[in-house]
Amino acid sequence: MKADGGDPSKVRFIELGFADALAALQSGKIDAMVGAEPFGTAAIAAGFPAINSPYIAMSKKSMLTSAYFTFENQLKGNPELFKSIRAAINESLDYAQKNPDGVRKQLPKFTKLGPEVAAKLILPTYLTAVPKESIELFSTYAKEFGMINKPTVYDDIVWSEAK
Numbered sequence: 001m002k003a004d005g006g007d008p009s010k011v012r013f014i015e016l017g018f019a020d021a022l023a024a025l026q027s028g029k030i031d032a033m034v035g036a037e038p039f040g041t042a043a044i045a046a047g048f049p050a051i052n053s054p055y056i057a058m059s060k061k062s063m064l065t066s067a068y069f070t071f072e073n074q075l076k077g078n079p080e081l082f083k084s085i086r087a088a089i090n091e092s093l094d095y096a097q098k099n100p101d102g103v104r105k106q107l108p109k110f111t112k113l114g115p116e117v118a119a120k121l122i123l124p125t126y127l128t129a130v131p132k133e134s135i136e137l138f139s140t141y142a143k144e145f146g147m148i149n150k151p152t153v154y155d156d157i158v159w160s161e162a163k
Contacts, residue, residue, distance in 0.1 A: 004052070008145070022046070036065070037121050038113055045120070064134035065124060075159055083161060093126040130158045 001008055016024055021033040022043050032051065035043050044050060068089065075082055096103050100123050107118040132154045139152035 001052070037123075038111075038117055041117065041121050045117075061131070061133060063137070064127065064131055067130060079161065082159070090128040093128050096123075097126040130154075 001011065014030070016030075016033075018036050018039045021030070021035055022039050024030045025033050025043065025048060026046060033039075033043065040050070068085075070082070103123060104115075104118045104121065107113050107121070108115050113121075135152060135154045135158065139148070142148045143151055
């Protein structure tokens with residue numbers, strides 16, 4: 001918004017669940033929404049044009065949009081378990097990146113999405129590493145908009161097996 005000449009201070013952001021955001025947009029309770037899939041695709045299908053993507057506006061590179069979290073004491077107490085978990089997750093991400101049709105075929109089996117919606121979804125880039133640029137950009141914007149008080153340090157929040 002800022003990059004396009006808009007004034008973020010004149011926008012009132014409200015937090016809604018992704019499923020609730022589309023209903024609020026359709027009823028006129030909100031003027032715009034940020035919608036993760038499948039809700040972005042559903043909004044487009046309902047006739048609401050995509051006006052921008054905050055992730056694309058933040059960076060031309062693929063941005064981290066989700067991650068797995070645990071407690072520090074769990075990592076320290078079970079490092080081999082978490083190495084195995086990471087390996088399994090990365091194997092699934094590698095598969096998903098190389099097989100988008102396979103991902104689309106599986107979605108209706110594990111979600112309430114019909115095959116016709118799964119076929120239209122905008123799939124993410126499946127990353128096996130947490131990009132430092134993503135953490136730094138999210139941290140910068142979160143601090144700028146008052147969501148955090150101090151910048152996030154990548155090495156403090158991303159687990160390295162060397163720690």
